[in-house]
Amino acid sequence: MGNKTKSLGLVGLGMAAGIAVSMQFSALAQRPGSPLPLEELRTLTEVFSLIKSDYVEQVDDKKLLQDAIAGMVSSLDPHSTYLDKAAFKEMRESINGKFVGIGIEVGTEDGYIKVVAPIEDSPAWRAGIKPGDLITRLDGQPLKGLSLDEAIKKMRGEPRTKVVLTISRKNEDKPLLIPIVREEIRQQSVKVKMVEPGYAWLRISQFQEPTVEDMAKKLNAIYAKDPNIKGLVLDLRNDPGGVVQGAVGVSAAFLPKDALVVSTDGQLADSKQSLHATSDNYSSRSGSDPLAKLPAVFKTVPMVVLVNGGSASASEIVAGALQDYKRAIIMGSQTFGKGSVQTLRQITADSAVKLTTARYFTPKGRAIQAKGIVPDVAVDETEEGDAINSLRLRESDLQKHLANAEGEQEQQGHIRRDELEEEQRLLSAAKKQKPFDFGGKDDFQLEQALRHFKGLPVKTAKPELAAAQ
Numbered sequence: 323m324g325n326k327t328k329s330l331g332l333v334g335l336g337m338a339a340g341i342a343v344s345m346q347f348s349a350l351a352q353r354p355g356s357p358l359p360l361e362e363l364r365t366l367t368e369v370f371s372l373i374k375s376d377y378v379e380q381v382d383d384k385k386l387l388q389d390a391i392a393g394m395v396s397s398l399d400p401h402s403t404y405l406d407k408a409a410f411k412e413m414r415e416s417i418n419g420k421f422v423g424i425g426i427e428v429g430t431e432d433g434y435i436k437v438v439a440p441i442e443d444s445p446a447w448r449a450g451i452k453p454g455d456l457i458t459r460l461d462g463q464p465l466k467g468l469s470l471d472e473a474i475k476k477m478r479g480e481p482r483t484k485v486v487l488t489i490s491r492k493n494e495d496k497p498l499l500i501p502i503v504r505e506e507i508r509q510q511s512v513k514v515k516m517v518e519p520g521y522a523w524l525r526i527s528q529f530q531e532p533t534v535e536d537m538a539k540k541l542n543a544i545y546a547k548d549p550n551i552k553g554l555v556l557d558l559r560n561d562p563g564g565v566v567q568g569a570v571g572v573s574a575a576f577l578p579k580d581a582l583v584v585s586t587d588g589q590l591a592d593s594k595q596s597l598h599a600t601s602d603n604y605s606s607r608s609g610s611d612p613l614a615k616l617p618a619v620f621k622t623v624p625m626v627v628l629v630n631g632g633s634a635s636a637s638e639i640v641a642g643a644l645q646d647y648k649r650a651i652i653m654g655s656q657t658f659g660k661g662s663v664q665t666l667r668q669i670t671a672d673s674a675v676k677l678t679t680a681r682y683f684t685p686k687g688r689a690i691q692a693k694g695i696v697p698d699v700a701v702d703e704t705e706e707g708d709a710i711n712s713l714r715l716r717e718s719d720l721q722k723h724l725a726n727a728e729g730e731q732e733q734q735g736h737i738r739r740d741e742l743e744e745e746q747r748l749l750s751a752a753k754k755q756k757p758f759d760f761g762g763k764d765d766f767q768l769e770q771a772l773r774h775f776k777g778l779p780v781k782t783a784k785p786e787l788a789a790a791q
Contacts, residue, residue: 366390370386370387370390373386374386388404388406391404391675392404392469392471395675395676395677396469398677398678399662399678401660401662401664401676401678402664402675402676402677402678403471403675403676404673404674404675404676405471405666405673405674405675405676406672406673407672407673408475408478409471409474409475410668410672410673410674411672412474412475412478413666413674413676421478421506421507422478422479422480422481422504422505422506422507423477423478423479423504423507424444424445424446424451424477424485424487424502424504425440425441425444425445425446425447425507426438426439426440426441426444426446426451426477427439427440427441427562428457428470428473428474429470430470431456433466433467434456434457434458434465434466434490435456435457435465435468435470435473436454436455436456436457437451437452437453437454437455437456437457438453438562438632439453439560439562439632440452440453441507441527442527442760443510444507445502445503445504445505446502449500449501449502450500451487451489451500451502452491453632454491454492455489455490455491456489456490456491457473457487457488457489458488458489458490458497459487459488460473460476460477460485460486460487460488461485461486462486462488463476478504479504480504481504481505481506482503482504482505483503483504484501484502484503484504485501485502485504486499486500486501486502487499487500487501487502510527511526511527511528511529511530511532511533511536511564512524512525512526512527512533512536512537512540513525513527513540513761514537514540514541514543514544515544515761516544516547516548517555517761517768517772518772519548519550520548520550520551520552520553521551521552521553521554521555521772521775522541522544522548522551522553522554522555523554523555523557523761523768524537524540524541524554524555524556524557525557525760525761526556526557526558526561526572526637527560527561528561528562528563528564529561529563529564529565529566529568529569529572529636529637530564530565530568531565531567531568533564533565533568533571533572534567534568534571534572534575534604534612534613535612537571537572537575538575538612538613538615538616539612541575541616541617541620542615542616542617545617545619545620549617549619551619551623552623552624552775553623553624553625553626553771553772553775554620554623554624554625554626555625555626555627555628555768555771555772556572556576556625556626556627556628556640556644556650557627557628557760557761557768558627558628558629558633558637558640558641559628559629559630559632559633559654559760559767560630560632560633560760561632561633561634561636561637562632562634562635562637562658563634563635563636563637563660564635564636565636566584566597566636566639567603567604567605568604568636569583569584569636569637569639569640570583570584570597570598570599570603570604570639571603571604571612571613572640573599573639573640573643573644574599574600574603574604574613575613575616575620576620576621576625576644576649576650577599577621577643577644577647577649578599578621578647579599579600580598580599580600581598581599581643581647581685582596582597582598582599582643582685583597583598583599583603583639583643583685584596584597584639584642584643584682584683584684584685585597585682585683585685585687586663586680586681586682586683587680587681587682587683588663588679588680588681589679590679590680593663593665593679593680594680601613601614624775625644625649625650625651626650626651626652626653626771626774626775627640627641627644627645627650627651627652627653628653628654628767628768628771629641629652629653629654629655629657629695629697630654630655630657630703631655631656631657631658632658633654633657633658633695634657634658634659634660635658635660635661637657638657638658638659638660638661638690638694638695639682639684639690641657641695642684642685642688642690642695643684643685645684645695645698646684646685646686646688647685651698651699651774652695652696652697652698652699653697653698653699653701653767653770653771653774653780654697654700654701654703654767655697655700655701655702655703655783656694656695656696656697657690657694657695658694659690659691659692659693659694660690660691661681661682661683661689661690661691661692661693661726662678662680662681662682662691663678663679663680663681663682664676664677664678664679665677665679665680689726691726692726693726699770699774699780699782700782700783701766701767701770701780701781701782701783702766702767702781702783703766703767704766705766705781766781
């Protein structure tokens with residue numbers, strides 16, 4: 323987005339479900355606008371002086387000012403934040419697809435840290451951490467009251483060091499103590515395989531810098547083994563987002579050349595952009611077009627895109643574009659609804675502010691913010707029901723979330739279950755559900771996608787879910 327030597331677009335990282343970011347490495351210049359509110363600034367300096375002179379202990383000037391900046395930015399919306407040295411380093415590591423930690427995507431609920439999803443093949447995933455778990459303590463220290471970024475910092479650390487998580491899990495009488503050894507998390511964001519002769523499965527778990535190039539290599543390899551591809555399932559379930567260029571490139575692999583993929587609109591001139599399926603909007607660092615040698619069959623092969631409540635931001639860009647062009651059938655459940663763009667402005671050599679600067683829109687101008695992508699065919703997560711997916715928080719559930727540009731409805735489309743009996747039924751079903759293996763032999767939604775390709779009846783969602791979506 324913008325000058326490629328100075329910016330890198332992101333839509334979602336492991337810090338929280340679905341972050342959209344444009345990284346600007348240019349120096350901040352004074353911007354024209356309204357005069358500064360002098361009276362309020364005087365109040366700020368008075369409070370600063372009062373704390374310095376009267377507080378029970380000495381307070382470091384730098385920490386006090388950094389905390390003031392962090393509070394000012396975080397008060398805006400759930401995705402705007404101040405990044406100190408450690409957080410900024412973690413952000414850059416996540417862009418490259420590797421970092422040291424336990425491997426979970428998290429949000430907040432009632433002051434606690436809530437697991438959105440464990441990262442596949444990570445220490446947390448292997449330890450049995452589940453979506454919906456509340457992390458109440460780290461190494462015995464309570465987390466309640468800490469900001470999301472502060473809690474993430476505590477979970478990060480050096481490789482081969484241990485951290486003990488205290489987990490509150492619904493339907494468990496006692497807290498669970500789960501020791502996890504930190505390691506470098508290297509996410510393989512692209513997986514491809516033939517699930518049946520003629521039918522390919524392409525999973526993208528997160529959009530990173532190498533995603534488009536990795537996808538092209540793996541699609542080329544699988545085509546070389548079986549060129550008679552009759553159907554392709556693009557699996558974006560639980561994909562929290564990532565690099566904007568990755569979303570544009572993945573979309574471009576299946577759309578006509580130069581097709582509009584996504585547009586953004588905000589207050590600044592450089593927030594008003596249109597990104598098309600052209601190599602300059604997704605090309606690799608070397609400047610080459612990773613899709614140049616992709617077989618033409620992928621422009622026309624029948625497609626199903628699988629999504630759920632964990633599909634956010636960059637995932638929604640791809641799903642929305644393919645849906646608008648009727649290039650694919652969107653199947654699953656309503657997505658997270660993260661349709662805003664954050665710009666990461668570098669303040670110093672090792673700090674930045676991540677600020678919401680725009681909303682993004684599908685090619686037909688649909689606003690995704692606080693709404694999400696509604697599937698063409700609603701399909702439950704399992705044959706028994708939607709289980710864990712029904713309990714997910716979405717963007718519209720987050721406090722201070724940015725409103726949809728088209729005006730929000732009181733009911734955002736996903737189910738809000740208020741009756742205790744129904745909630746307990748869902749929790750019981752989620753507890754009994756086996757660990758989910760995307761693309762495995764028991765993947766119910768993948769099975770329905772294959773049935774769609776073959777012209778067989780698809781087992782759609784329960785009537786109340788389909789009606790809500």
